[in-house]
Amino acid sequence: MKLSTWCICLLVVALSSGLSSRVNASDEPTHVAVAAYEFPPYYSSRLERHVLGALLDAVNQRQQTFYFEIIEVRPPHRYQALEPEGCCQLIFFEAEQWGWSSYIGTHVEKGPKLTEGADIHVLRAEEDTSEVSNDADGAARVGGIVGYHYDFVDYQSDVAVLEQEHNLYLADSHVTLINMLSRGRLHSILLNTELLAMLELHDPDVAKTLKAGKTVDQTYATHVLVADDAVVNVDWLRGQLDEMWEDGSLAELFASFGLENHLVYDPSPANVQAASPQ
Incomplete structure (x- = not known):
């Protein structure tokens, strides 16, 4: 093989490898940090299985756009976790009366109601x-x-x-x-x-x-709260929950924790309209 031909082959291989790596990189899901604190059965580092972990595992398996991972914080620090300089982008199973009133509508969006307790x-x-x-x-x-x-x-x-x-x-x-x-x-x-x-x-x-x-x-009624600068939004999350509701997996998940009477998620159009920002 001539030297010039060999060099061209190397160049083609290099370009192909670079393109392949870029394609593979673009296929990687975007990581989304979810704040969680000691709040069993929704989350607890002392439990082998908790509601939040099971829910995020289900969402991660259903799609490849985002990968949700839990970041544990202390209860008093969960508000700072969703601020623009915070470590996380959303938090599940929160009630507005638990100190969130001044955050919702400023840099945090309240998603649909999930449970009552x-x-x-x-x-x-x-x-x-x-x-x-x-x-x-x-x-x-x-x-x-x-x-x-x-x-x-x-x-x-x-x-x-x-x-x-x-x-x-x-x-x-x-x-x-x-x-x-x-x-x-x-x-x-x-x-x-x-x-x-x-x-x-x-x-x-x-x-x-x-x-x-x-x-x-x-x-109280719990909701998912999403930071305004999060890469994922409330509508996308609602879409995932709607699919899980329709195929029965959402109810099955909560029933596995004995929470079938606490799950109140409503995928109806009326719920979507009520939860949408005015």
């Missing part, structure tokens, strides 16, 4: 549920989670105020609260109804040690 006072199974009240006078030690917002303390989240003025014990996990309740170190703890439903299905031995009080602290 409540925070309730929970006691040991042998306790009298009639003794629980929502008075924030420090008469009985109540356990909650750092960074959470509770109605009976006017949605304050300042740790010092909650601990000193309202005698609220704040833990980093629901596991800690349940353990302290079982040992009699707390009179009652605040748990969400979705967690109780999951425990009844997957950990009935623990569920039997707990008794739901008659006092509901707050009810």
Whole structure:
């Protein structure tokens, strides 16, 4: 082979390799960071399987445009995570009353409603549920989670105020609260109804040690919140959820956590119109 012919062959191979690498690179899905914090059963690093992980796995398998990955943050830091300089682009299962009012409509868009739930006072199974009240006078030690917002303390989240003025014990996990309740170190703890439903299905031995009080602290509806500068938008996410709803996989996923009665996602045109920005 002549030297000139050999050089041309090398050039063609090089160009082909470069084109191939660019094509392969363009085929790679865009990574999307999803903020998550300790909020079982929706997300918990202490659970082998949680709702958010199962949902994102399903979406990742259904398409190749985006790859969603979870970035764990502490509850008080989830707002900064969605700011323009933040680490994440969206967050699932959030309620506007949990400190999001000033963010929605400024640099965060609220997506469709996903679930409904409540925070309730929970006691040991042998306790009298009639003794629980929502008075924030420090008469009985109540356990909650750092960074959470509770109605009976006017949605304050300042740790010092909650601990000193309202005698609220704040833990980093629901596991800690349940353990302290079982040992009699707390009179009652605040748990969400979705967690109780999951425990009844997957950990009935623990569920039997707990008794739901008659006092509901707050009810809420959760949504997906998307940062304005995110590479993915609410309409695209709604399209994925609509497909999962239509083929039954969305209901099946939530039922696997015992949350079939909490899923309220509505793919109807009326829901799309209501969730669209005005």
